[in-house]
Amino acid sequence: xxxxxxxxxxxxxxxxxxPLLEVRNLVKRFPIGGGLLSRPRGAVQAxxxxxxxxxxxxxxxxxxxxxxxxxxxxxxxxxxxEPTSGTVCFDGTDLxxxxxxxxxxxxxxxxxxxxxxYASLNPRMTIGAAIREGLVxxxxxxxxxxxxxxxxxxxxxxxxxxxxxxYPHEFSGGQRQRVGIARALAVEPEFIVxxxxxxxxxxxxxxxxxxxxxxxxxxxxxxxxxxxxxxxxVEHLATRVAVMYLGRIVELAPTASLFTRPVMPYTQALLSAxxxxxxxxxxxRIVLAGDPPSPxxxxxxxxxxxxxxxxxRDAACASIVxxxxxxxxxxxxxxxxxxxxxxxxxxQRAAGGSHDPVFSLPAAALRSRGASGTGTRAAGLST
Numbered sequence: 001x002x003x004x005x006x007x008x009x010x011x012x013x014x015x016x017x018x019p020l021l022e023v024r025n026l027v028k029r030f031p032i033g034g035g036l037l038s039r040p041r042g043a044v045q046a047x048x049x050x051x052x053x054x055x056x057x058x059x060x061x062x063x064x065x066x067x068x069x070x071x072x073x074x075x076x077x078x079x080x081x082e083p084t085s086g087t088v089c090f091d092g093t094d095l096x097x098x099x100x101x102x103x104x105x106x107x108x109x110x111x112x113x114x115x116x117x118y119a120s121l122n123p124r125m126t127i128g129a130a131i132r133e134g135l136v137x138x139x140x141x142x143x144x145x146x147x148x149x150x151x152x153x154x155x156x157x158x159x160x161x162x163x164x165x166x167y168p169h170e171f172s173g174g175q176r177q178r179v180g181i182a183r184a185l186a187v188e189p190e191f192i193v194x195x196x197x198x199x200x201x202x203x204x205x206x207x208x209x210x211x212x213x214x215x216x217x218x219x220x221x222x223x224x225x226x227x228x229x230x231x232x233x234v235e236h237l238a239t240r241v242a243v244m245y246l247g248r249i250v251e252l253a254p255t256a257s258l259f260t261r262p263v264m265p266y267t268q269a270l271l272s273a274x275x276x277x278x279x280x281x282x283x284x285r286i287v288l289a290g291d292p293p294s295p296x297x298x299x300x301x302x303x304x305x306x307x308x309x310x311x312x313r314d315a316a317c318a319s320i321v322x323x324x325x326x327x328x329x330x331x332x333x334x335x336x337x338x339x340x341x342x343x344x345x346x347x348q349r350a351a352g353g354s355h356d357p358v359f360s361l362p363a364a365a366l367r368s369r370g371a372s373g374t375g376t377r378a379a380g381l382s383t
Contacts, residue, residue: 019053020191020223021077026050026086028069028076032296044296046072048247050086051324054191059217059224061238061255063231063270065292069247070227071115074193077225078110079103090191108138111184115196117176121168127154127179128164134186153182157212174205181212191223198233206230210237231274235259240330243267246303247295249324253331261361263333265310268365284364302336310360312337316353 028047034040047069054060062070075081077088079095088095090110098106114120121130131150135141141149151161157178168176177197184192194213198206210233216222228234234241234255241258243251243266251264262268269286276283288307293299299306305317322334325342336343339357348356 018055020056020091021054021225022087022089023053023073023077024051024087024089026073026076026088027084028072028081029084042296045247045298046295047076047083048298050244050247050249052242052249052252054223054225055239056190056223057217057221058239059226059237061226061228061234061241062244063228063234063241064244066229067292067295068244069295070244071195073244074112074195074225074227078107078112078193080112105138108187109189110191110193111187111189112193112195113177113180113184113197116200117173117180118168120180121176123168126165126167127171127182130168130179131164131183131186134183138187140187149186153186154179156185156216157182158208172205174201174209177201177209178212181209181216185216185220189222191225193225193227195227196229197226199228199230206233213237231270243270246292246298248303248334250304250335251333252324253328253333257328257331260366261328261331262365263327263331263338264304264335265308265338265360266304267333268362269309271366272362272364286362286364302334309362310335310337312355312358312360314348314353314355316343316348316351319351320348 026047027049029043029045031040032042032044050069050073052060062073064070072081076083077095079088083096090106093106095103095106121127125133128147128150131153132146135146135149147164150164154161154164159175159178159182163171168179171179181197197213198209201209213224214237217224224237226234226238238255240252240254242249243258243264245266251258251262251267253263258267259271262271269288272284272286286309288309290307293303293306299318301316301318301320302308302322305313308317317336320336320343322336323342324332324334327333327338327340335341336348337355337357338359341357345353345356
């Protein structure tokens with residue numbers, strides 16, 4: 001089954017409109033230790049100074065290694081986890097200023113599809129009851145009208161309406177994920193956070209679910225925040241891609257731009273890890289040294305500098321926090337050594353730097369490009 005082709009004309013129009021979601025300087029820290037009689041010993045810096053917009057009808061993909069803060073960012077946006085600081089505005093409304101009652105009403109417009117379709121469903125509830133629950137909570141339908149709505153939703157996501165009386169354990173993983181999607185659609189949201197919705201599914205089932213999500217977006221005008229580690233899927237579904245590393249966004253660009261001219265050395269390494277569906281094809285990966293640092297004790301300066309393979313890496317990278325700045329039209333990255341940059345060579349030398357910025361794009365970062373464009377699975381990010 002073929003994967004969807006992005007509608008570039010629609011995507012360009014959506015980006016020109018006012019954003020539906022605005023995230024500014026989002027921070028989330030989880031305390032380590034502490035209790036009634038003791039203070040916390042430190043904090044896990046799960047999300048640090050994250051800012052981005054999502055336009056109506058757009059799909060923004062959030063990618064990175066496991067533990068980089070993708071899911072926490074999505075949950076902070078929905079206030080399932082309360083942010084430490086920063087603002088999240090949805091359609092002009094500051095979500096942080098809403099009380100519990102107003103936030104519950106807002107959640108009708110903002111929904112979440114979980115990564116694990118089995119764990120997210122109550123095993124004691126039929127799938128019809130699970131889908132119906134949102135209709136009852138938000139007083140959208142009751143009785144026969146709710147039953148009819150449940151059957152229509154099951155049909156819309158590709159399941160037989162008479163299966164509404166079955167329990168989650170009676171379905172396959174792909175079918176359970178369709179139930180999760182139907183449950184999210186029940187309250188007619190405008191924005192959905194898709195938290196790795198296909199990572200637990202077989203390859204053939206992945207394509208079916210991705211096609212379903214693309215069709216629902218087209219038919220309903222939905223806006224997605226698509227959290228993933230599978231760059232092959234991201235390339236086919238996303239309008240733009242934000243790359244996270246250790247709680248920070250290190251690159252943000254239109255999908256085509258990111259795949260053809262990745263700027264951040266971390267992004268280049270991720271692209272080089274995309275599997276090539278040809279066992280005879282030569283492999284030339286960018287292998288990063290060491291393991292990702294602990295978010296409880298992130299490195300100074302650029303958080304990626306201890307593992308960075310850029311030829312101009314120097315002491316300035318360990319001293320200066322690189323801004324997320326324009327490197328091309330709509331293309332932003334956080335790297336001092338990839339020009340252009342507002343951090344001048346003089347400022348870098350004052351911080352101990354010994355090399356001027358010079359653009360570097362290893363061939364290995366582009367070699368997998370054709371493989372990811374074939375529609376095959378390319379899961380090169382999970383650790």
